[in-house]
Amino acid sequence: MLLYTLKENKNEKLPDAKGLWYAYAITTQMMGVDGLAAHMAGHNTPFSKGAIKGMITDMAFCIKELCLQGISVKIDDLAIFSIGIKNKVGAKSEKEFSIAKNIEGYKLRSRGTGELAAGNLDVEVKKVSSLLASEMQVPGVDDPGSGNDPGSGKDPGSESTPGSENNPGSESNPGSGNTPGSSTDEGKTDQGGDNVNF
DSSP, X not given: OEEEEEEEOOOTTOTTTTTOEEEEEEOOOOOOHHHHHHHHXXXXXXXXXXXXXXXHXXXXXXXXXXXXXXXXXXXXXXXXXEEEEEEOSOOSSTTTOOHHHHEEEEEEEEEEOGGGSXXXXXXXXXXXXXXXXXXXXXXXXXXXXXXXXXXXXXXXXXXXXXXXXXXXXXXXXXXXXXXXXXXXXXXXXXXXXXXXXX
């Protein structure tokens, strides 16, 4: 389940989006190579955590090496990795172009593939504030009118959180698919999804 929060766009440079509310995904933790290796080792694999960690480390090194040579690397059902250029300012002519003056830097581009491609993602989402509110509320005490008596045998967690079905961050939200600053990578040559500067 993906958690999200809502934020009002206050950017003066985007007048069409200013004052509108958009959903932003929340990550609950970051897992490193050790954690990923331990997770993978728990999936009935014949490989130990140490062997898996070595393979992941080598894979990351090789992807970086290939990308820096201008080779894109596709990992099925994950992403296509490649290097993009961050342009600083355009040159008035081809002759006036210089790397120092016109290129700001470089970025790692990743574009989802297979099941993780933008059009194929099927994610269950929930607003983080409603999740926290339901966890903090004590049935029958914080909400006396709820009818959820602690001794009634009724499981308060079995009911959906009010407002979670028609939530602004759900798939039906017209603003959730094209947030300011986000981009779809299909057909673009110089802009990627998640960019990491080198």
